[in-house]
Amino acid sequence: xxxxxxxxxxxxxxxxxxxxDWRRGFGRQIGPLYRRVVGNAYRMGFRVEDHHTNxxxxxxxxxxxxxxxxxxxxxxxxxxxxxxxTVRLTLDFLSSAHLGEWVEGGSEVLSTADDLYVVRGRIWAxxxxxxxxxGVFKPIQRRDPRPGEKAYAASDARP
Amino acid sequence: xxxxxxxxxxxxxxxxxxxxDWRRGFGRQIGPLYRRVVGNAYRMGFRVEDHHTNxxxxxxxxxxxxxxxxxxxxxxxxxxxxxxxTVRLTLDFLSSAHLGEWVEGGSEVLSTADDLYVVRGRIWAxxxxxxxxxGVFKPIQRRDPRPGEKAYAASDARP
Numbered sequence: 001x002x003x004x005x006x007x008x009x010x011x012x013x014x015x016x017x018x019x020x021d022w023r024r025g026f027g028r029q030i031g032p033l034y035r036r037v038v039g040n041a042y043r044m045g046f047r048v049e050d051h052h053t054n055x056x057x058x059x060x061x062x063x064x065x066x067x068x069x070x071x072x073x074x075x076x077x078x079x080x081x082x083x084x085x086t087v088r089l090t091l092d093f094l095s096s097a098h099l100g101e102w103v104e105g106g107s108e109v110l111s112t113a114d115d116l117y118v119v120r121g122r123i124w125a126x127x128x129x130x131x132x133x134x135g136v137f138k139p140i141q142r143r144d145p146r147p148g149e150k151a152y153a154a155s156d157a158r159p
Numbered sequence: 160x161x162x163x164x165x166x167x168x169x170x171x172x173x174x175x176x177x178x179x180d181w182r183r184g185f186g187r188q189i190g191p192l193y194r195r196v197v198g199n200a201y202r203m204g205f206r207v208e209d210h211h212t213n214x215x216x217x218x219x220x221x222x223x224x225x226x227x228x229x230x231x232x233x234x235x236x237x238x239x240x241x242x243x244x245t246v247r248l249t250l251d252f253l254s255s256a257h258l259g260e261w262v263e264g265g266s267e268v269l270s271t272a273d274d275l276y277v278v279r280g281r282i283w284a285x286x287x288x289x290x291x292x293x294g295v296f297k298p299i300q301r302r303d304p305r306p307g308e309k310a311y312a313a314s315d316a317r318p
Contacts, residue, residue: 066222085255090250
């Protein structure tokens with residue numbers, strides 16, 4: 001994107017959110033995306049920009065789904081410090097997000113039976129739920145813990 | 160995207176496919192996407208490029224979902240020449256697509272009861288099914304017919 005440099009000053013990010021540093025691939029292409037730690041949980045967020053919109057200048061359904069995939073599946077990273085793949089997603093589209101709105105998402109674990117993470121997720125903007133649904137994710141390979149993940153806190157050399 | 164001009168020569172597009180001319184918004188951001196008319200039906204396609212990939216250099220789940228939304232819902236445009244919204248999607252992820260692969264998708268209508276289009280859809284690469292699922296789409300506003308849509312052929316001033 002040729003306008004990367006100008007982007008950060010184009011809007012304000014709500015307090016507590018820090019940018020995710022995806023520097024290549026699809027994560028960068030649809031960014032910028034942000035994350036905020038909330039107690040033992042987290043939320044992800046993004047501001048609806050022109051490159052996220054459909055013909056009605058609302059966030060495109062594909063963008064909201066991509067965001068849901070990341071925001072709901074991220075809990076597997078937090079819980080297991082693993083790479084993971086998406087097995088199944090069911091998404092109900094309840095409302096739309098307009099250009100300029102701040103969109104947030106998160107999930108909670110319903111089951112980890114058979115090493116599949118089944119989560120209940122929600123995407124929202126202010127008081128409006130945009131998408132509600134269920135995700136099934138499968139951890140495929142352990143990796144080194146990263147900041148914000150449970151194993152990172154445990155392995156950290158804090159005093 | 161600053162490399163728009165170079166993109167068309169970077170890979171070959173299978174015969175019969177023509178580019179979709181989305182010039183702004185999310186459709187442009189995740190493109191280029193292509194369409195091919197097959198008898199009374201159509202297919203959509205794209206080549207997996209670096210900006211579509213995840214950390215394993217496969218097509219990101221979000222990209223495949225966004226493509227599924229467009230490739231499956233497009234049947235509502237063809238049938239009704241309407242703007243439409245996505246109501247529900249259920250997607251089973253069966254296989255992954257590698258960088259450089261050509262990915263295709265399409266759907267068939269199962270029901271149009273209550274003015275909701277329920278479709279069964281598939282996304283594939285060669286012989287491999289990548290995603291199978293169901294989509295529910297709602298036409299929201301009629302517009303002028305476009306080439307490739309049923310009403311366009313009917314309204315066309317052919318001899």
